[in-house]
Amino acid sequence: MPRLAPSLLRQARAIDVLLPPLLPACRDLRSAENELRWLKDHAIKTGRQCGLAHSDASLKRLVARRARGEPIQYILGTEYFGDLELKCQPGVLIPRQETAASVTHLAQQLSKKRKGRPSDLHILDLCSGSGCIPLLFHHEFYAQPGNEHCKLHMVGADISVQALELARRNQKSQIAAQSKRVTAQTTSLAAMRFLHADVLLSEAANAIHAPIGVVEALQQLTNTRPTPAYEVLISNPPYISSQAFRTTTARSVRNFEPKLALVPDNPSSAPSALDGDVFYPRLLALADQLRTEIILFEVADIDQAQRVATLLARQSTWRTVEIWRDEPGATSDEADHVLLDGGESVPVRGAGNGRSVFAYRGAAAAWLQ
Amino acid sequence: MPNTFAVPDYFVSPTLLTRARTIAQEHASLAKRLATDYDVSAARRLGELQSTSTAVREYDEAHSALEELQSLLTSTDQELRELAEEDIQPTRDRIEQASAALKSSLVPVHPFAHLPCLVEIRPGAGGDEAAIFAGDLVRMYKGYCARVGLRSTQLKYDTADEPTHVQEAVLEVDSPGSYGMLRCEAGVHRVQRVPATESKGRTHTSAASVLVLPSIPTEGGGDMGEASFDDPKSDYYVDPKEVKLEVMRAGGAGGQHVNKTESAVRLTHLPTNIVVAMQDSRSQLANREKAWQLLRSRIAQLRREEREEEIAKLRRGAGAGKVGRENKVRTYNWGQQRVSDHRSGLDVRNLDNVMEGGEALERIMQSVRTWMAEQEVLSLVAEEENSQAQKK
Numbered sequence: 001m002p003r004l005a006p007s008l009l010r011q012a013r014a015i016d017v018l019l020p021p022l023l024p025a026c027r028d029l030r031s032a033e034n035e036l037r038w039l040k041d042h043a044i045k046t047g048r049q050c051g052l053a054h055s056d057a058s059l060k061r062l063v064a065r066r067a068r069g070e071p072i073q074y075i076l077g078t079e080y081f082g083d084l085e086l087k088c089q090p091g092v093l094i095p096r097q098e099t100a101a102s103v104t105h106l107a108q109q110l111s112k113k114r115k116g117r118p119s120d121l122h123i124l125d126l127c128s129g130s131g132c133i134p135l136l137f138h139h140e141f142y143a144q145p146g147n148e149h150c151k152l153h154m155v156g157a158d159i160s161v162q163a164l165e166l167a168r169r170n171q172k173s174q175i176a177a178q179s180k181r182v183t184a185q186t187t188s189l190a191a192m193r194f195l196h197a198d199v200l201l202s203e204a205a206n207a208i209h210a211p212i213g214v215v216e217a218l219q220q221l222t223n224t225r226p227t228p229a230y231e232v233l234i235s236n237p238p239y240i241s242s243q244a245f246r247t248t249t250a251r252s253v254r255n256f257e258p259k260l261a262l263v264p265d266n267p268s269s270a271p272s273a274l275d276g277d278v279f280y281p282r283l284l285a286l287a288d289q290l291r292t293e294i295i296l297f298e299v300a301d302i303d304q305a306q307r308v309a310t311l312l313a314r315q316s317t318w319r320t321v322e323i324w325r326d327e328p329g330a331t332s333d334e335a336d337h338v339l340l341d342g343g344e345s346v347p348v349r350g351a352g353n354g355r356s357v358f359a360y361r362g363a364a365a366a367w368l369q
Numbered sequence: 370m371p372n373t374f375a376v377p378d379y380f381v382s383p384t385l386l387t388r389a390r391t392i393a394q395e396h397a398s399l400a401k402r403l404a405t406d407y408d409v410s411a412a413r414r415l416g417e418l419q420s421t422s423t424a425v426r427e428y429d430e431a432h433s434a435l436e437e438l439q440s441l442l443t444s445t446d447q448e449l450r451e452l453a454e455e456d457i458q459p460t461r462d463r464i465e466q467a468s469a470a471l472k473s474s475l476v477p478v479h480p481f482a483h484l485p486c487l488v489e490i491r492p493g494a495g496g497d498e499a500a501i502f503a504g505d506l507v508r509m510y511k512g513y514c515a516r517v518g519l520r521s522t523q524l525k526y527d528t529a530d531e532p533t534h535v536q537e538a539v540l541e542v543d544s545p546g547s548y549g550m551l552r553c554e555a556g557v558h559r560v561q562r563v564p565a566t567e568s569k570g571r572t573h574t575s576a577a578s579v580l581v582l583p584s585i586p587t588e589g590g591g592d593m594g595e596a597s598f599d600d601p602k603s604d605y606y607v608d609p610k611e612v613k614l615e616v617m618r619a620g621g622a623g624g625q626h627v628n629k630t631e632s633a634v635r636l637t638h639l640p641t642n643i644v645v646a647m648q649d650s651r652s653q654l655a656n657r658e659k660a661w662q663l664l665r666s667r668i669a670q671l672r673r674e675e676r677e678e679e680i681a682k683l684r685r686g687a688g689a690g691k692v693g694r695e696n697k698v699r700t701y702n703w704g705q706q707r708v709s710d711h712r713s714g715l716d717v718r719n720l721d722n723v724m725e726g727g728e729a730l731e732r733i734m735q736s737v738r739t740w741m742a743e744q745e746v747l748s749l750v751a752e753e754e755n756s757q758a759q760k761k
Contacts, residue, residue, distance in 0.1 A: 011530055014532065015528070015532040016532075031629075034630075038651055076651075080632065080651055080654070094628045096623075096628070097616075097618065097631060098623050236625075239624075240625055248626050249622075249626045250627045250629075252627075252628060253625070253626060257628065261625070298624065299624075300622070326623060327618075352623070353623050353624070355623070
């Protein structure tokens with residue numbers, strides 16, 4: 001990390017003595033000032049709740065935590081994800097803005113044409129973490145006009161019990177923020193479920209304590225033997241390779257966020273630059289078992305996006321495969337397609353880094369195209 | 370009208386009087402028509418004309434009373450003359466009041482006067498000193514709002530190298546009617562003093578500009594009257610297709626690799642190139658809403674100015690300068706501890722009280738409001754004369 005200019009530190013000290021310690025974590029004065037203000041507000045708010053008149057000492061403690069690199073979202077306990085304010089806690093990955101942009105774009109794509117679209121949509125989110133994806137998808141989907149009678153059946157799954165608890169808490173506070181009227185929107189939110197399951201587990205587990213596989217968990221939920229169908233499969237799985245984790249991942253992420261949610265824990269023989277890919281083949285196998293027609297998988301960058309797109313192309317069941325950038329809806333002068341190893345051309349939408357892979361097949365092609 | 374006591378305060382220009390009489394006539398004929406045939410729109414029009422009609426009647430009665438008294442003054446009867454002399458002054462007062470009522474009944478209420486407002490303060494010429502003065506003005510208006518009971522929140526407070534050097538500040542005064550109260554503050558405010566940054570003790574002249582914009586409620590509202598922002602005809606209407614939204618993201622790898630909070634939003638109105646950036650809140654949604662609010666207000670102000678430009682010639686003919694951003698409106702002189710407003714011509718000695726937003730500031734503002742009302746009447750007269758000339 002480049003050293004901070006002494007003039008910047010001097011400037012910061014002139015504004016507030018608490019700013020210089022924040023600079024190494026924030027990097028620029030602007031964000032340091034913003035973060036200090038948010039920390040102040042938080043100190044005052046929590047101080048008031050405890051009946052304390054002075055919040056100076058607690059503010060200093062918060063600043064010290066942030067100065068050590070702790071993510072501000074863990075300190076404040078929340079993060080804004082799209083239009084939603086979600087709870088955050090150490091041990092569970094903080095929702096990322098880019099994920100929100102992809103999910104919002106997906107909700108818009110699924111709302112473009114309603115003719116031919118089933119009146120009930122089954123949506124599964126694997127590696128759900130804080131539950132941010134199903135909660136935001138729900139919010140954005142019903143924000144689109146014409147969707148008020150469509151029912152969403154949403155399930156999130158995660159291997160972490162801590163994440164599941166947080167996801168359920170987030171679901172509760174979203175329910176509390178909704179109107180009390182019974183609509184497709186409110187019943188869909190109340191019916192959302194978060195399951196304990198291990199995505200990488202392909203066969204029914206014989207261990208009693210370990211989490212069971214995804215298909216098994218879904219069968220238990222619906223209490224049916226034939227595997228239920230999920231038209232839409234979304235996932236933001238751990239995708240960082242062990243090499244990139246050492247070189248690219250920010251220190252604050254490495255030191256404070258759960259590695260379980262970032263780097264696939266798999267003793268595979270893949271080289272350390274590619275061992276971030278292990279979830280994707282497994283996700284595609286699940287998509288086949290669950291008769292999925294639409295997928296949206298988050299990826300680390302354009303290279304990983306191309307590798308995932310190549311997997312999809314090899315399956316040859318997918319009618320359309322697209323790569324979405326950070327802001328899929330924006331226009332940019334970056335390349336609008338990439339060529340895969342097999343020679344197929346895949347469109348790349350939006351602006352920013354390659355962020356996710358989107359594909360559809362079967363009946364969904366009729367109403368998505 | 371034979372009136373030898375005509376002094377400026379009594380004086381109502383012939384054109385204005387003609388206009389008032391035309392209105393009174395319309396009022397009379399409407400009242401007659403409504404007696405036989407009720408009609409909602411006519412009844413509403415009658416209500417609008419009522420105050421002018423009453424004012425004209427009072428004005429005429431006061432004048433004929435004065436005439437009568439004057440004829441009595443020439444009377445040979447000593448006692449009668451003394452009685453008349455006693456009554457002269459109250460009658461003059463009555464005329465004065467009637468003239469004022471007549472003028473104010475003709476002054477159109479500003480269409481946005483009932484709205485809350487945004488006060489934008491930016492340094493002008495004068496470098497650091499101007500930026501410091503901009504900060505002084507922010508405190509002055511905050512103090513004023515607190516004192517007179519207007520709710521104000523700091524929407525934006527951007528500083529440069531030093532915390533006291535304000536680059537741009539926006540106060541939101543969300544009490545209804547605050548636009549009507551504060552719109553007299555728009556313009557260039559000049560400061561003359563020895564700056565804190567000056568080592569040789571020289572007096573500098575710097576300036577800061579104050580923009581007062583009517584603020585629209587965030588929800589498309591009923592109390593906006595004609596100024597609803599969903600209505601393409603309204604000044605507040607901004608076509609979303611003409612606005613480019615940019616969200617500023619952390620550079621680098623993104624995704625799971627970083628957890629930086631990036632909620633900054635920038636809106637660009639493409640036809641006018643007006644840019645609004647907002648980053649104060651952690652919520653991008655909140656920043657977006659604030660940015661939209663500010664953008665709408667700025668565009669509405671621009672449109673109003675464009676429209677005002679069209680009738681500006683008339684107003685200049687009537688001696689009314691435009692109260693826009695280019696005119697110097699007030700000077701704050703530290704050396705003499707004096708604040709003078711260049712529009713109303715009022716001088717106030719109590720500089721400290723003004724800078725605290727105290728009662729002295731209110732006095733200046735009141736003088737400007739009166740001045741603005743007079744200018745409105747003058748421009749009305751100019752317009753009236755112009756339309757008369759066109760008829761001929």
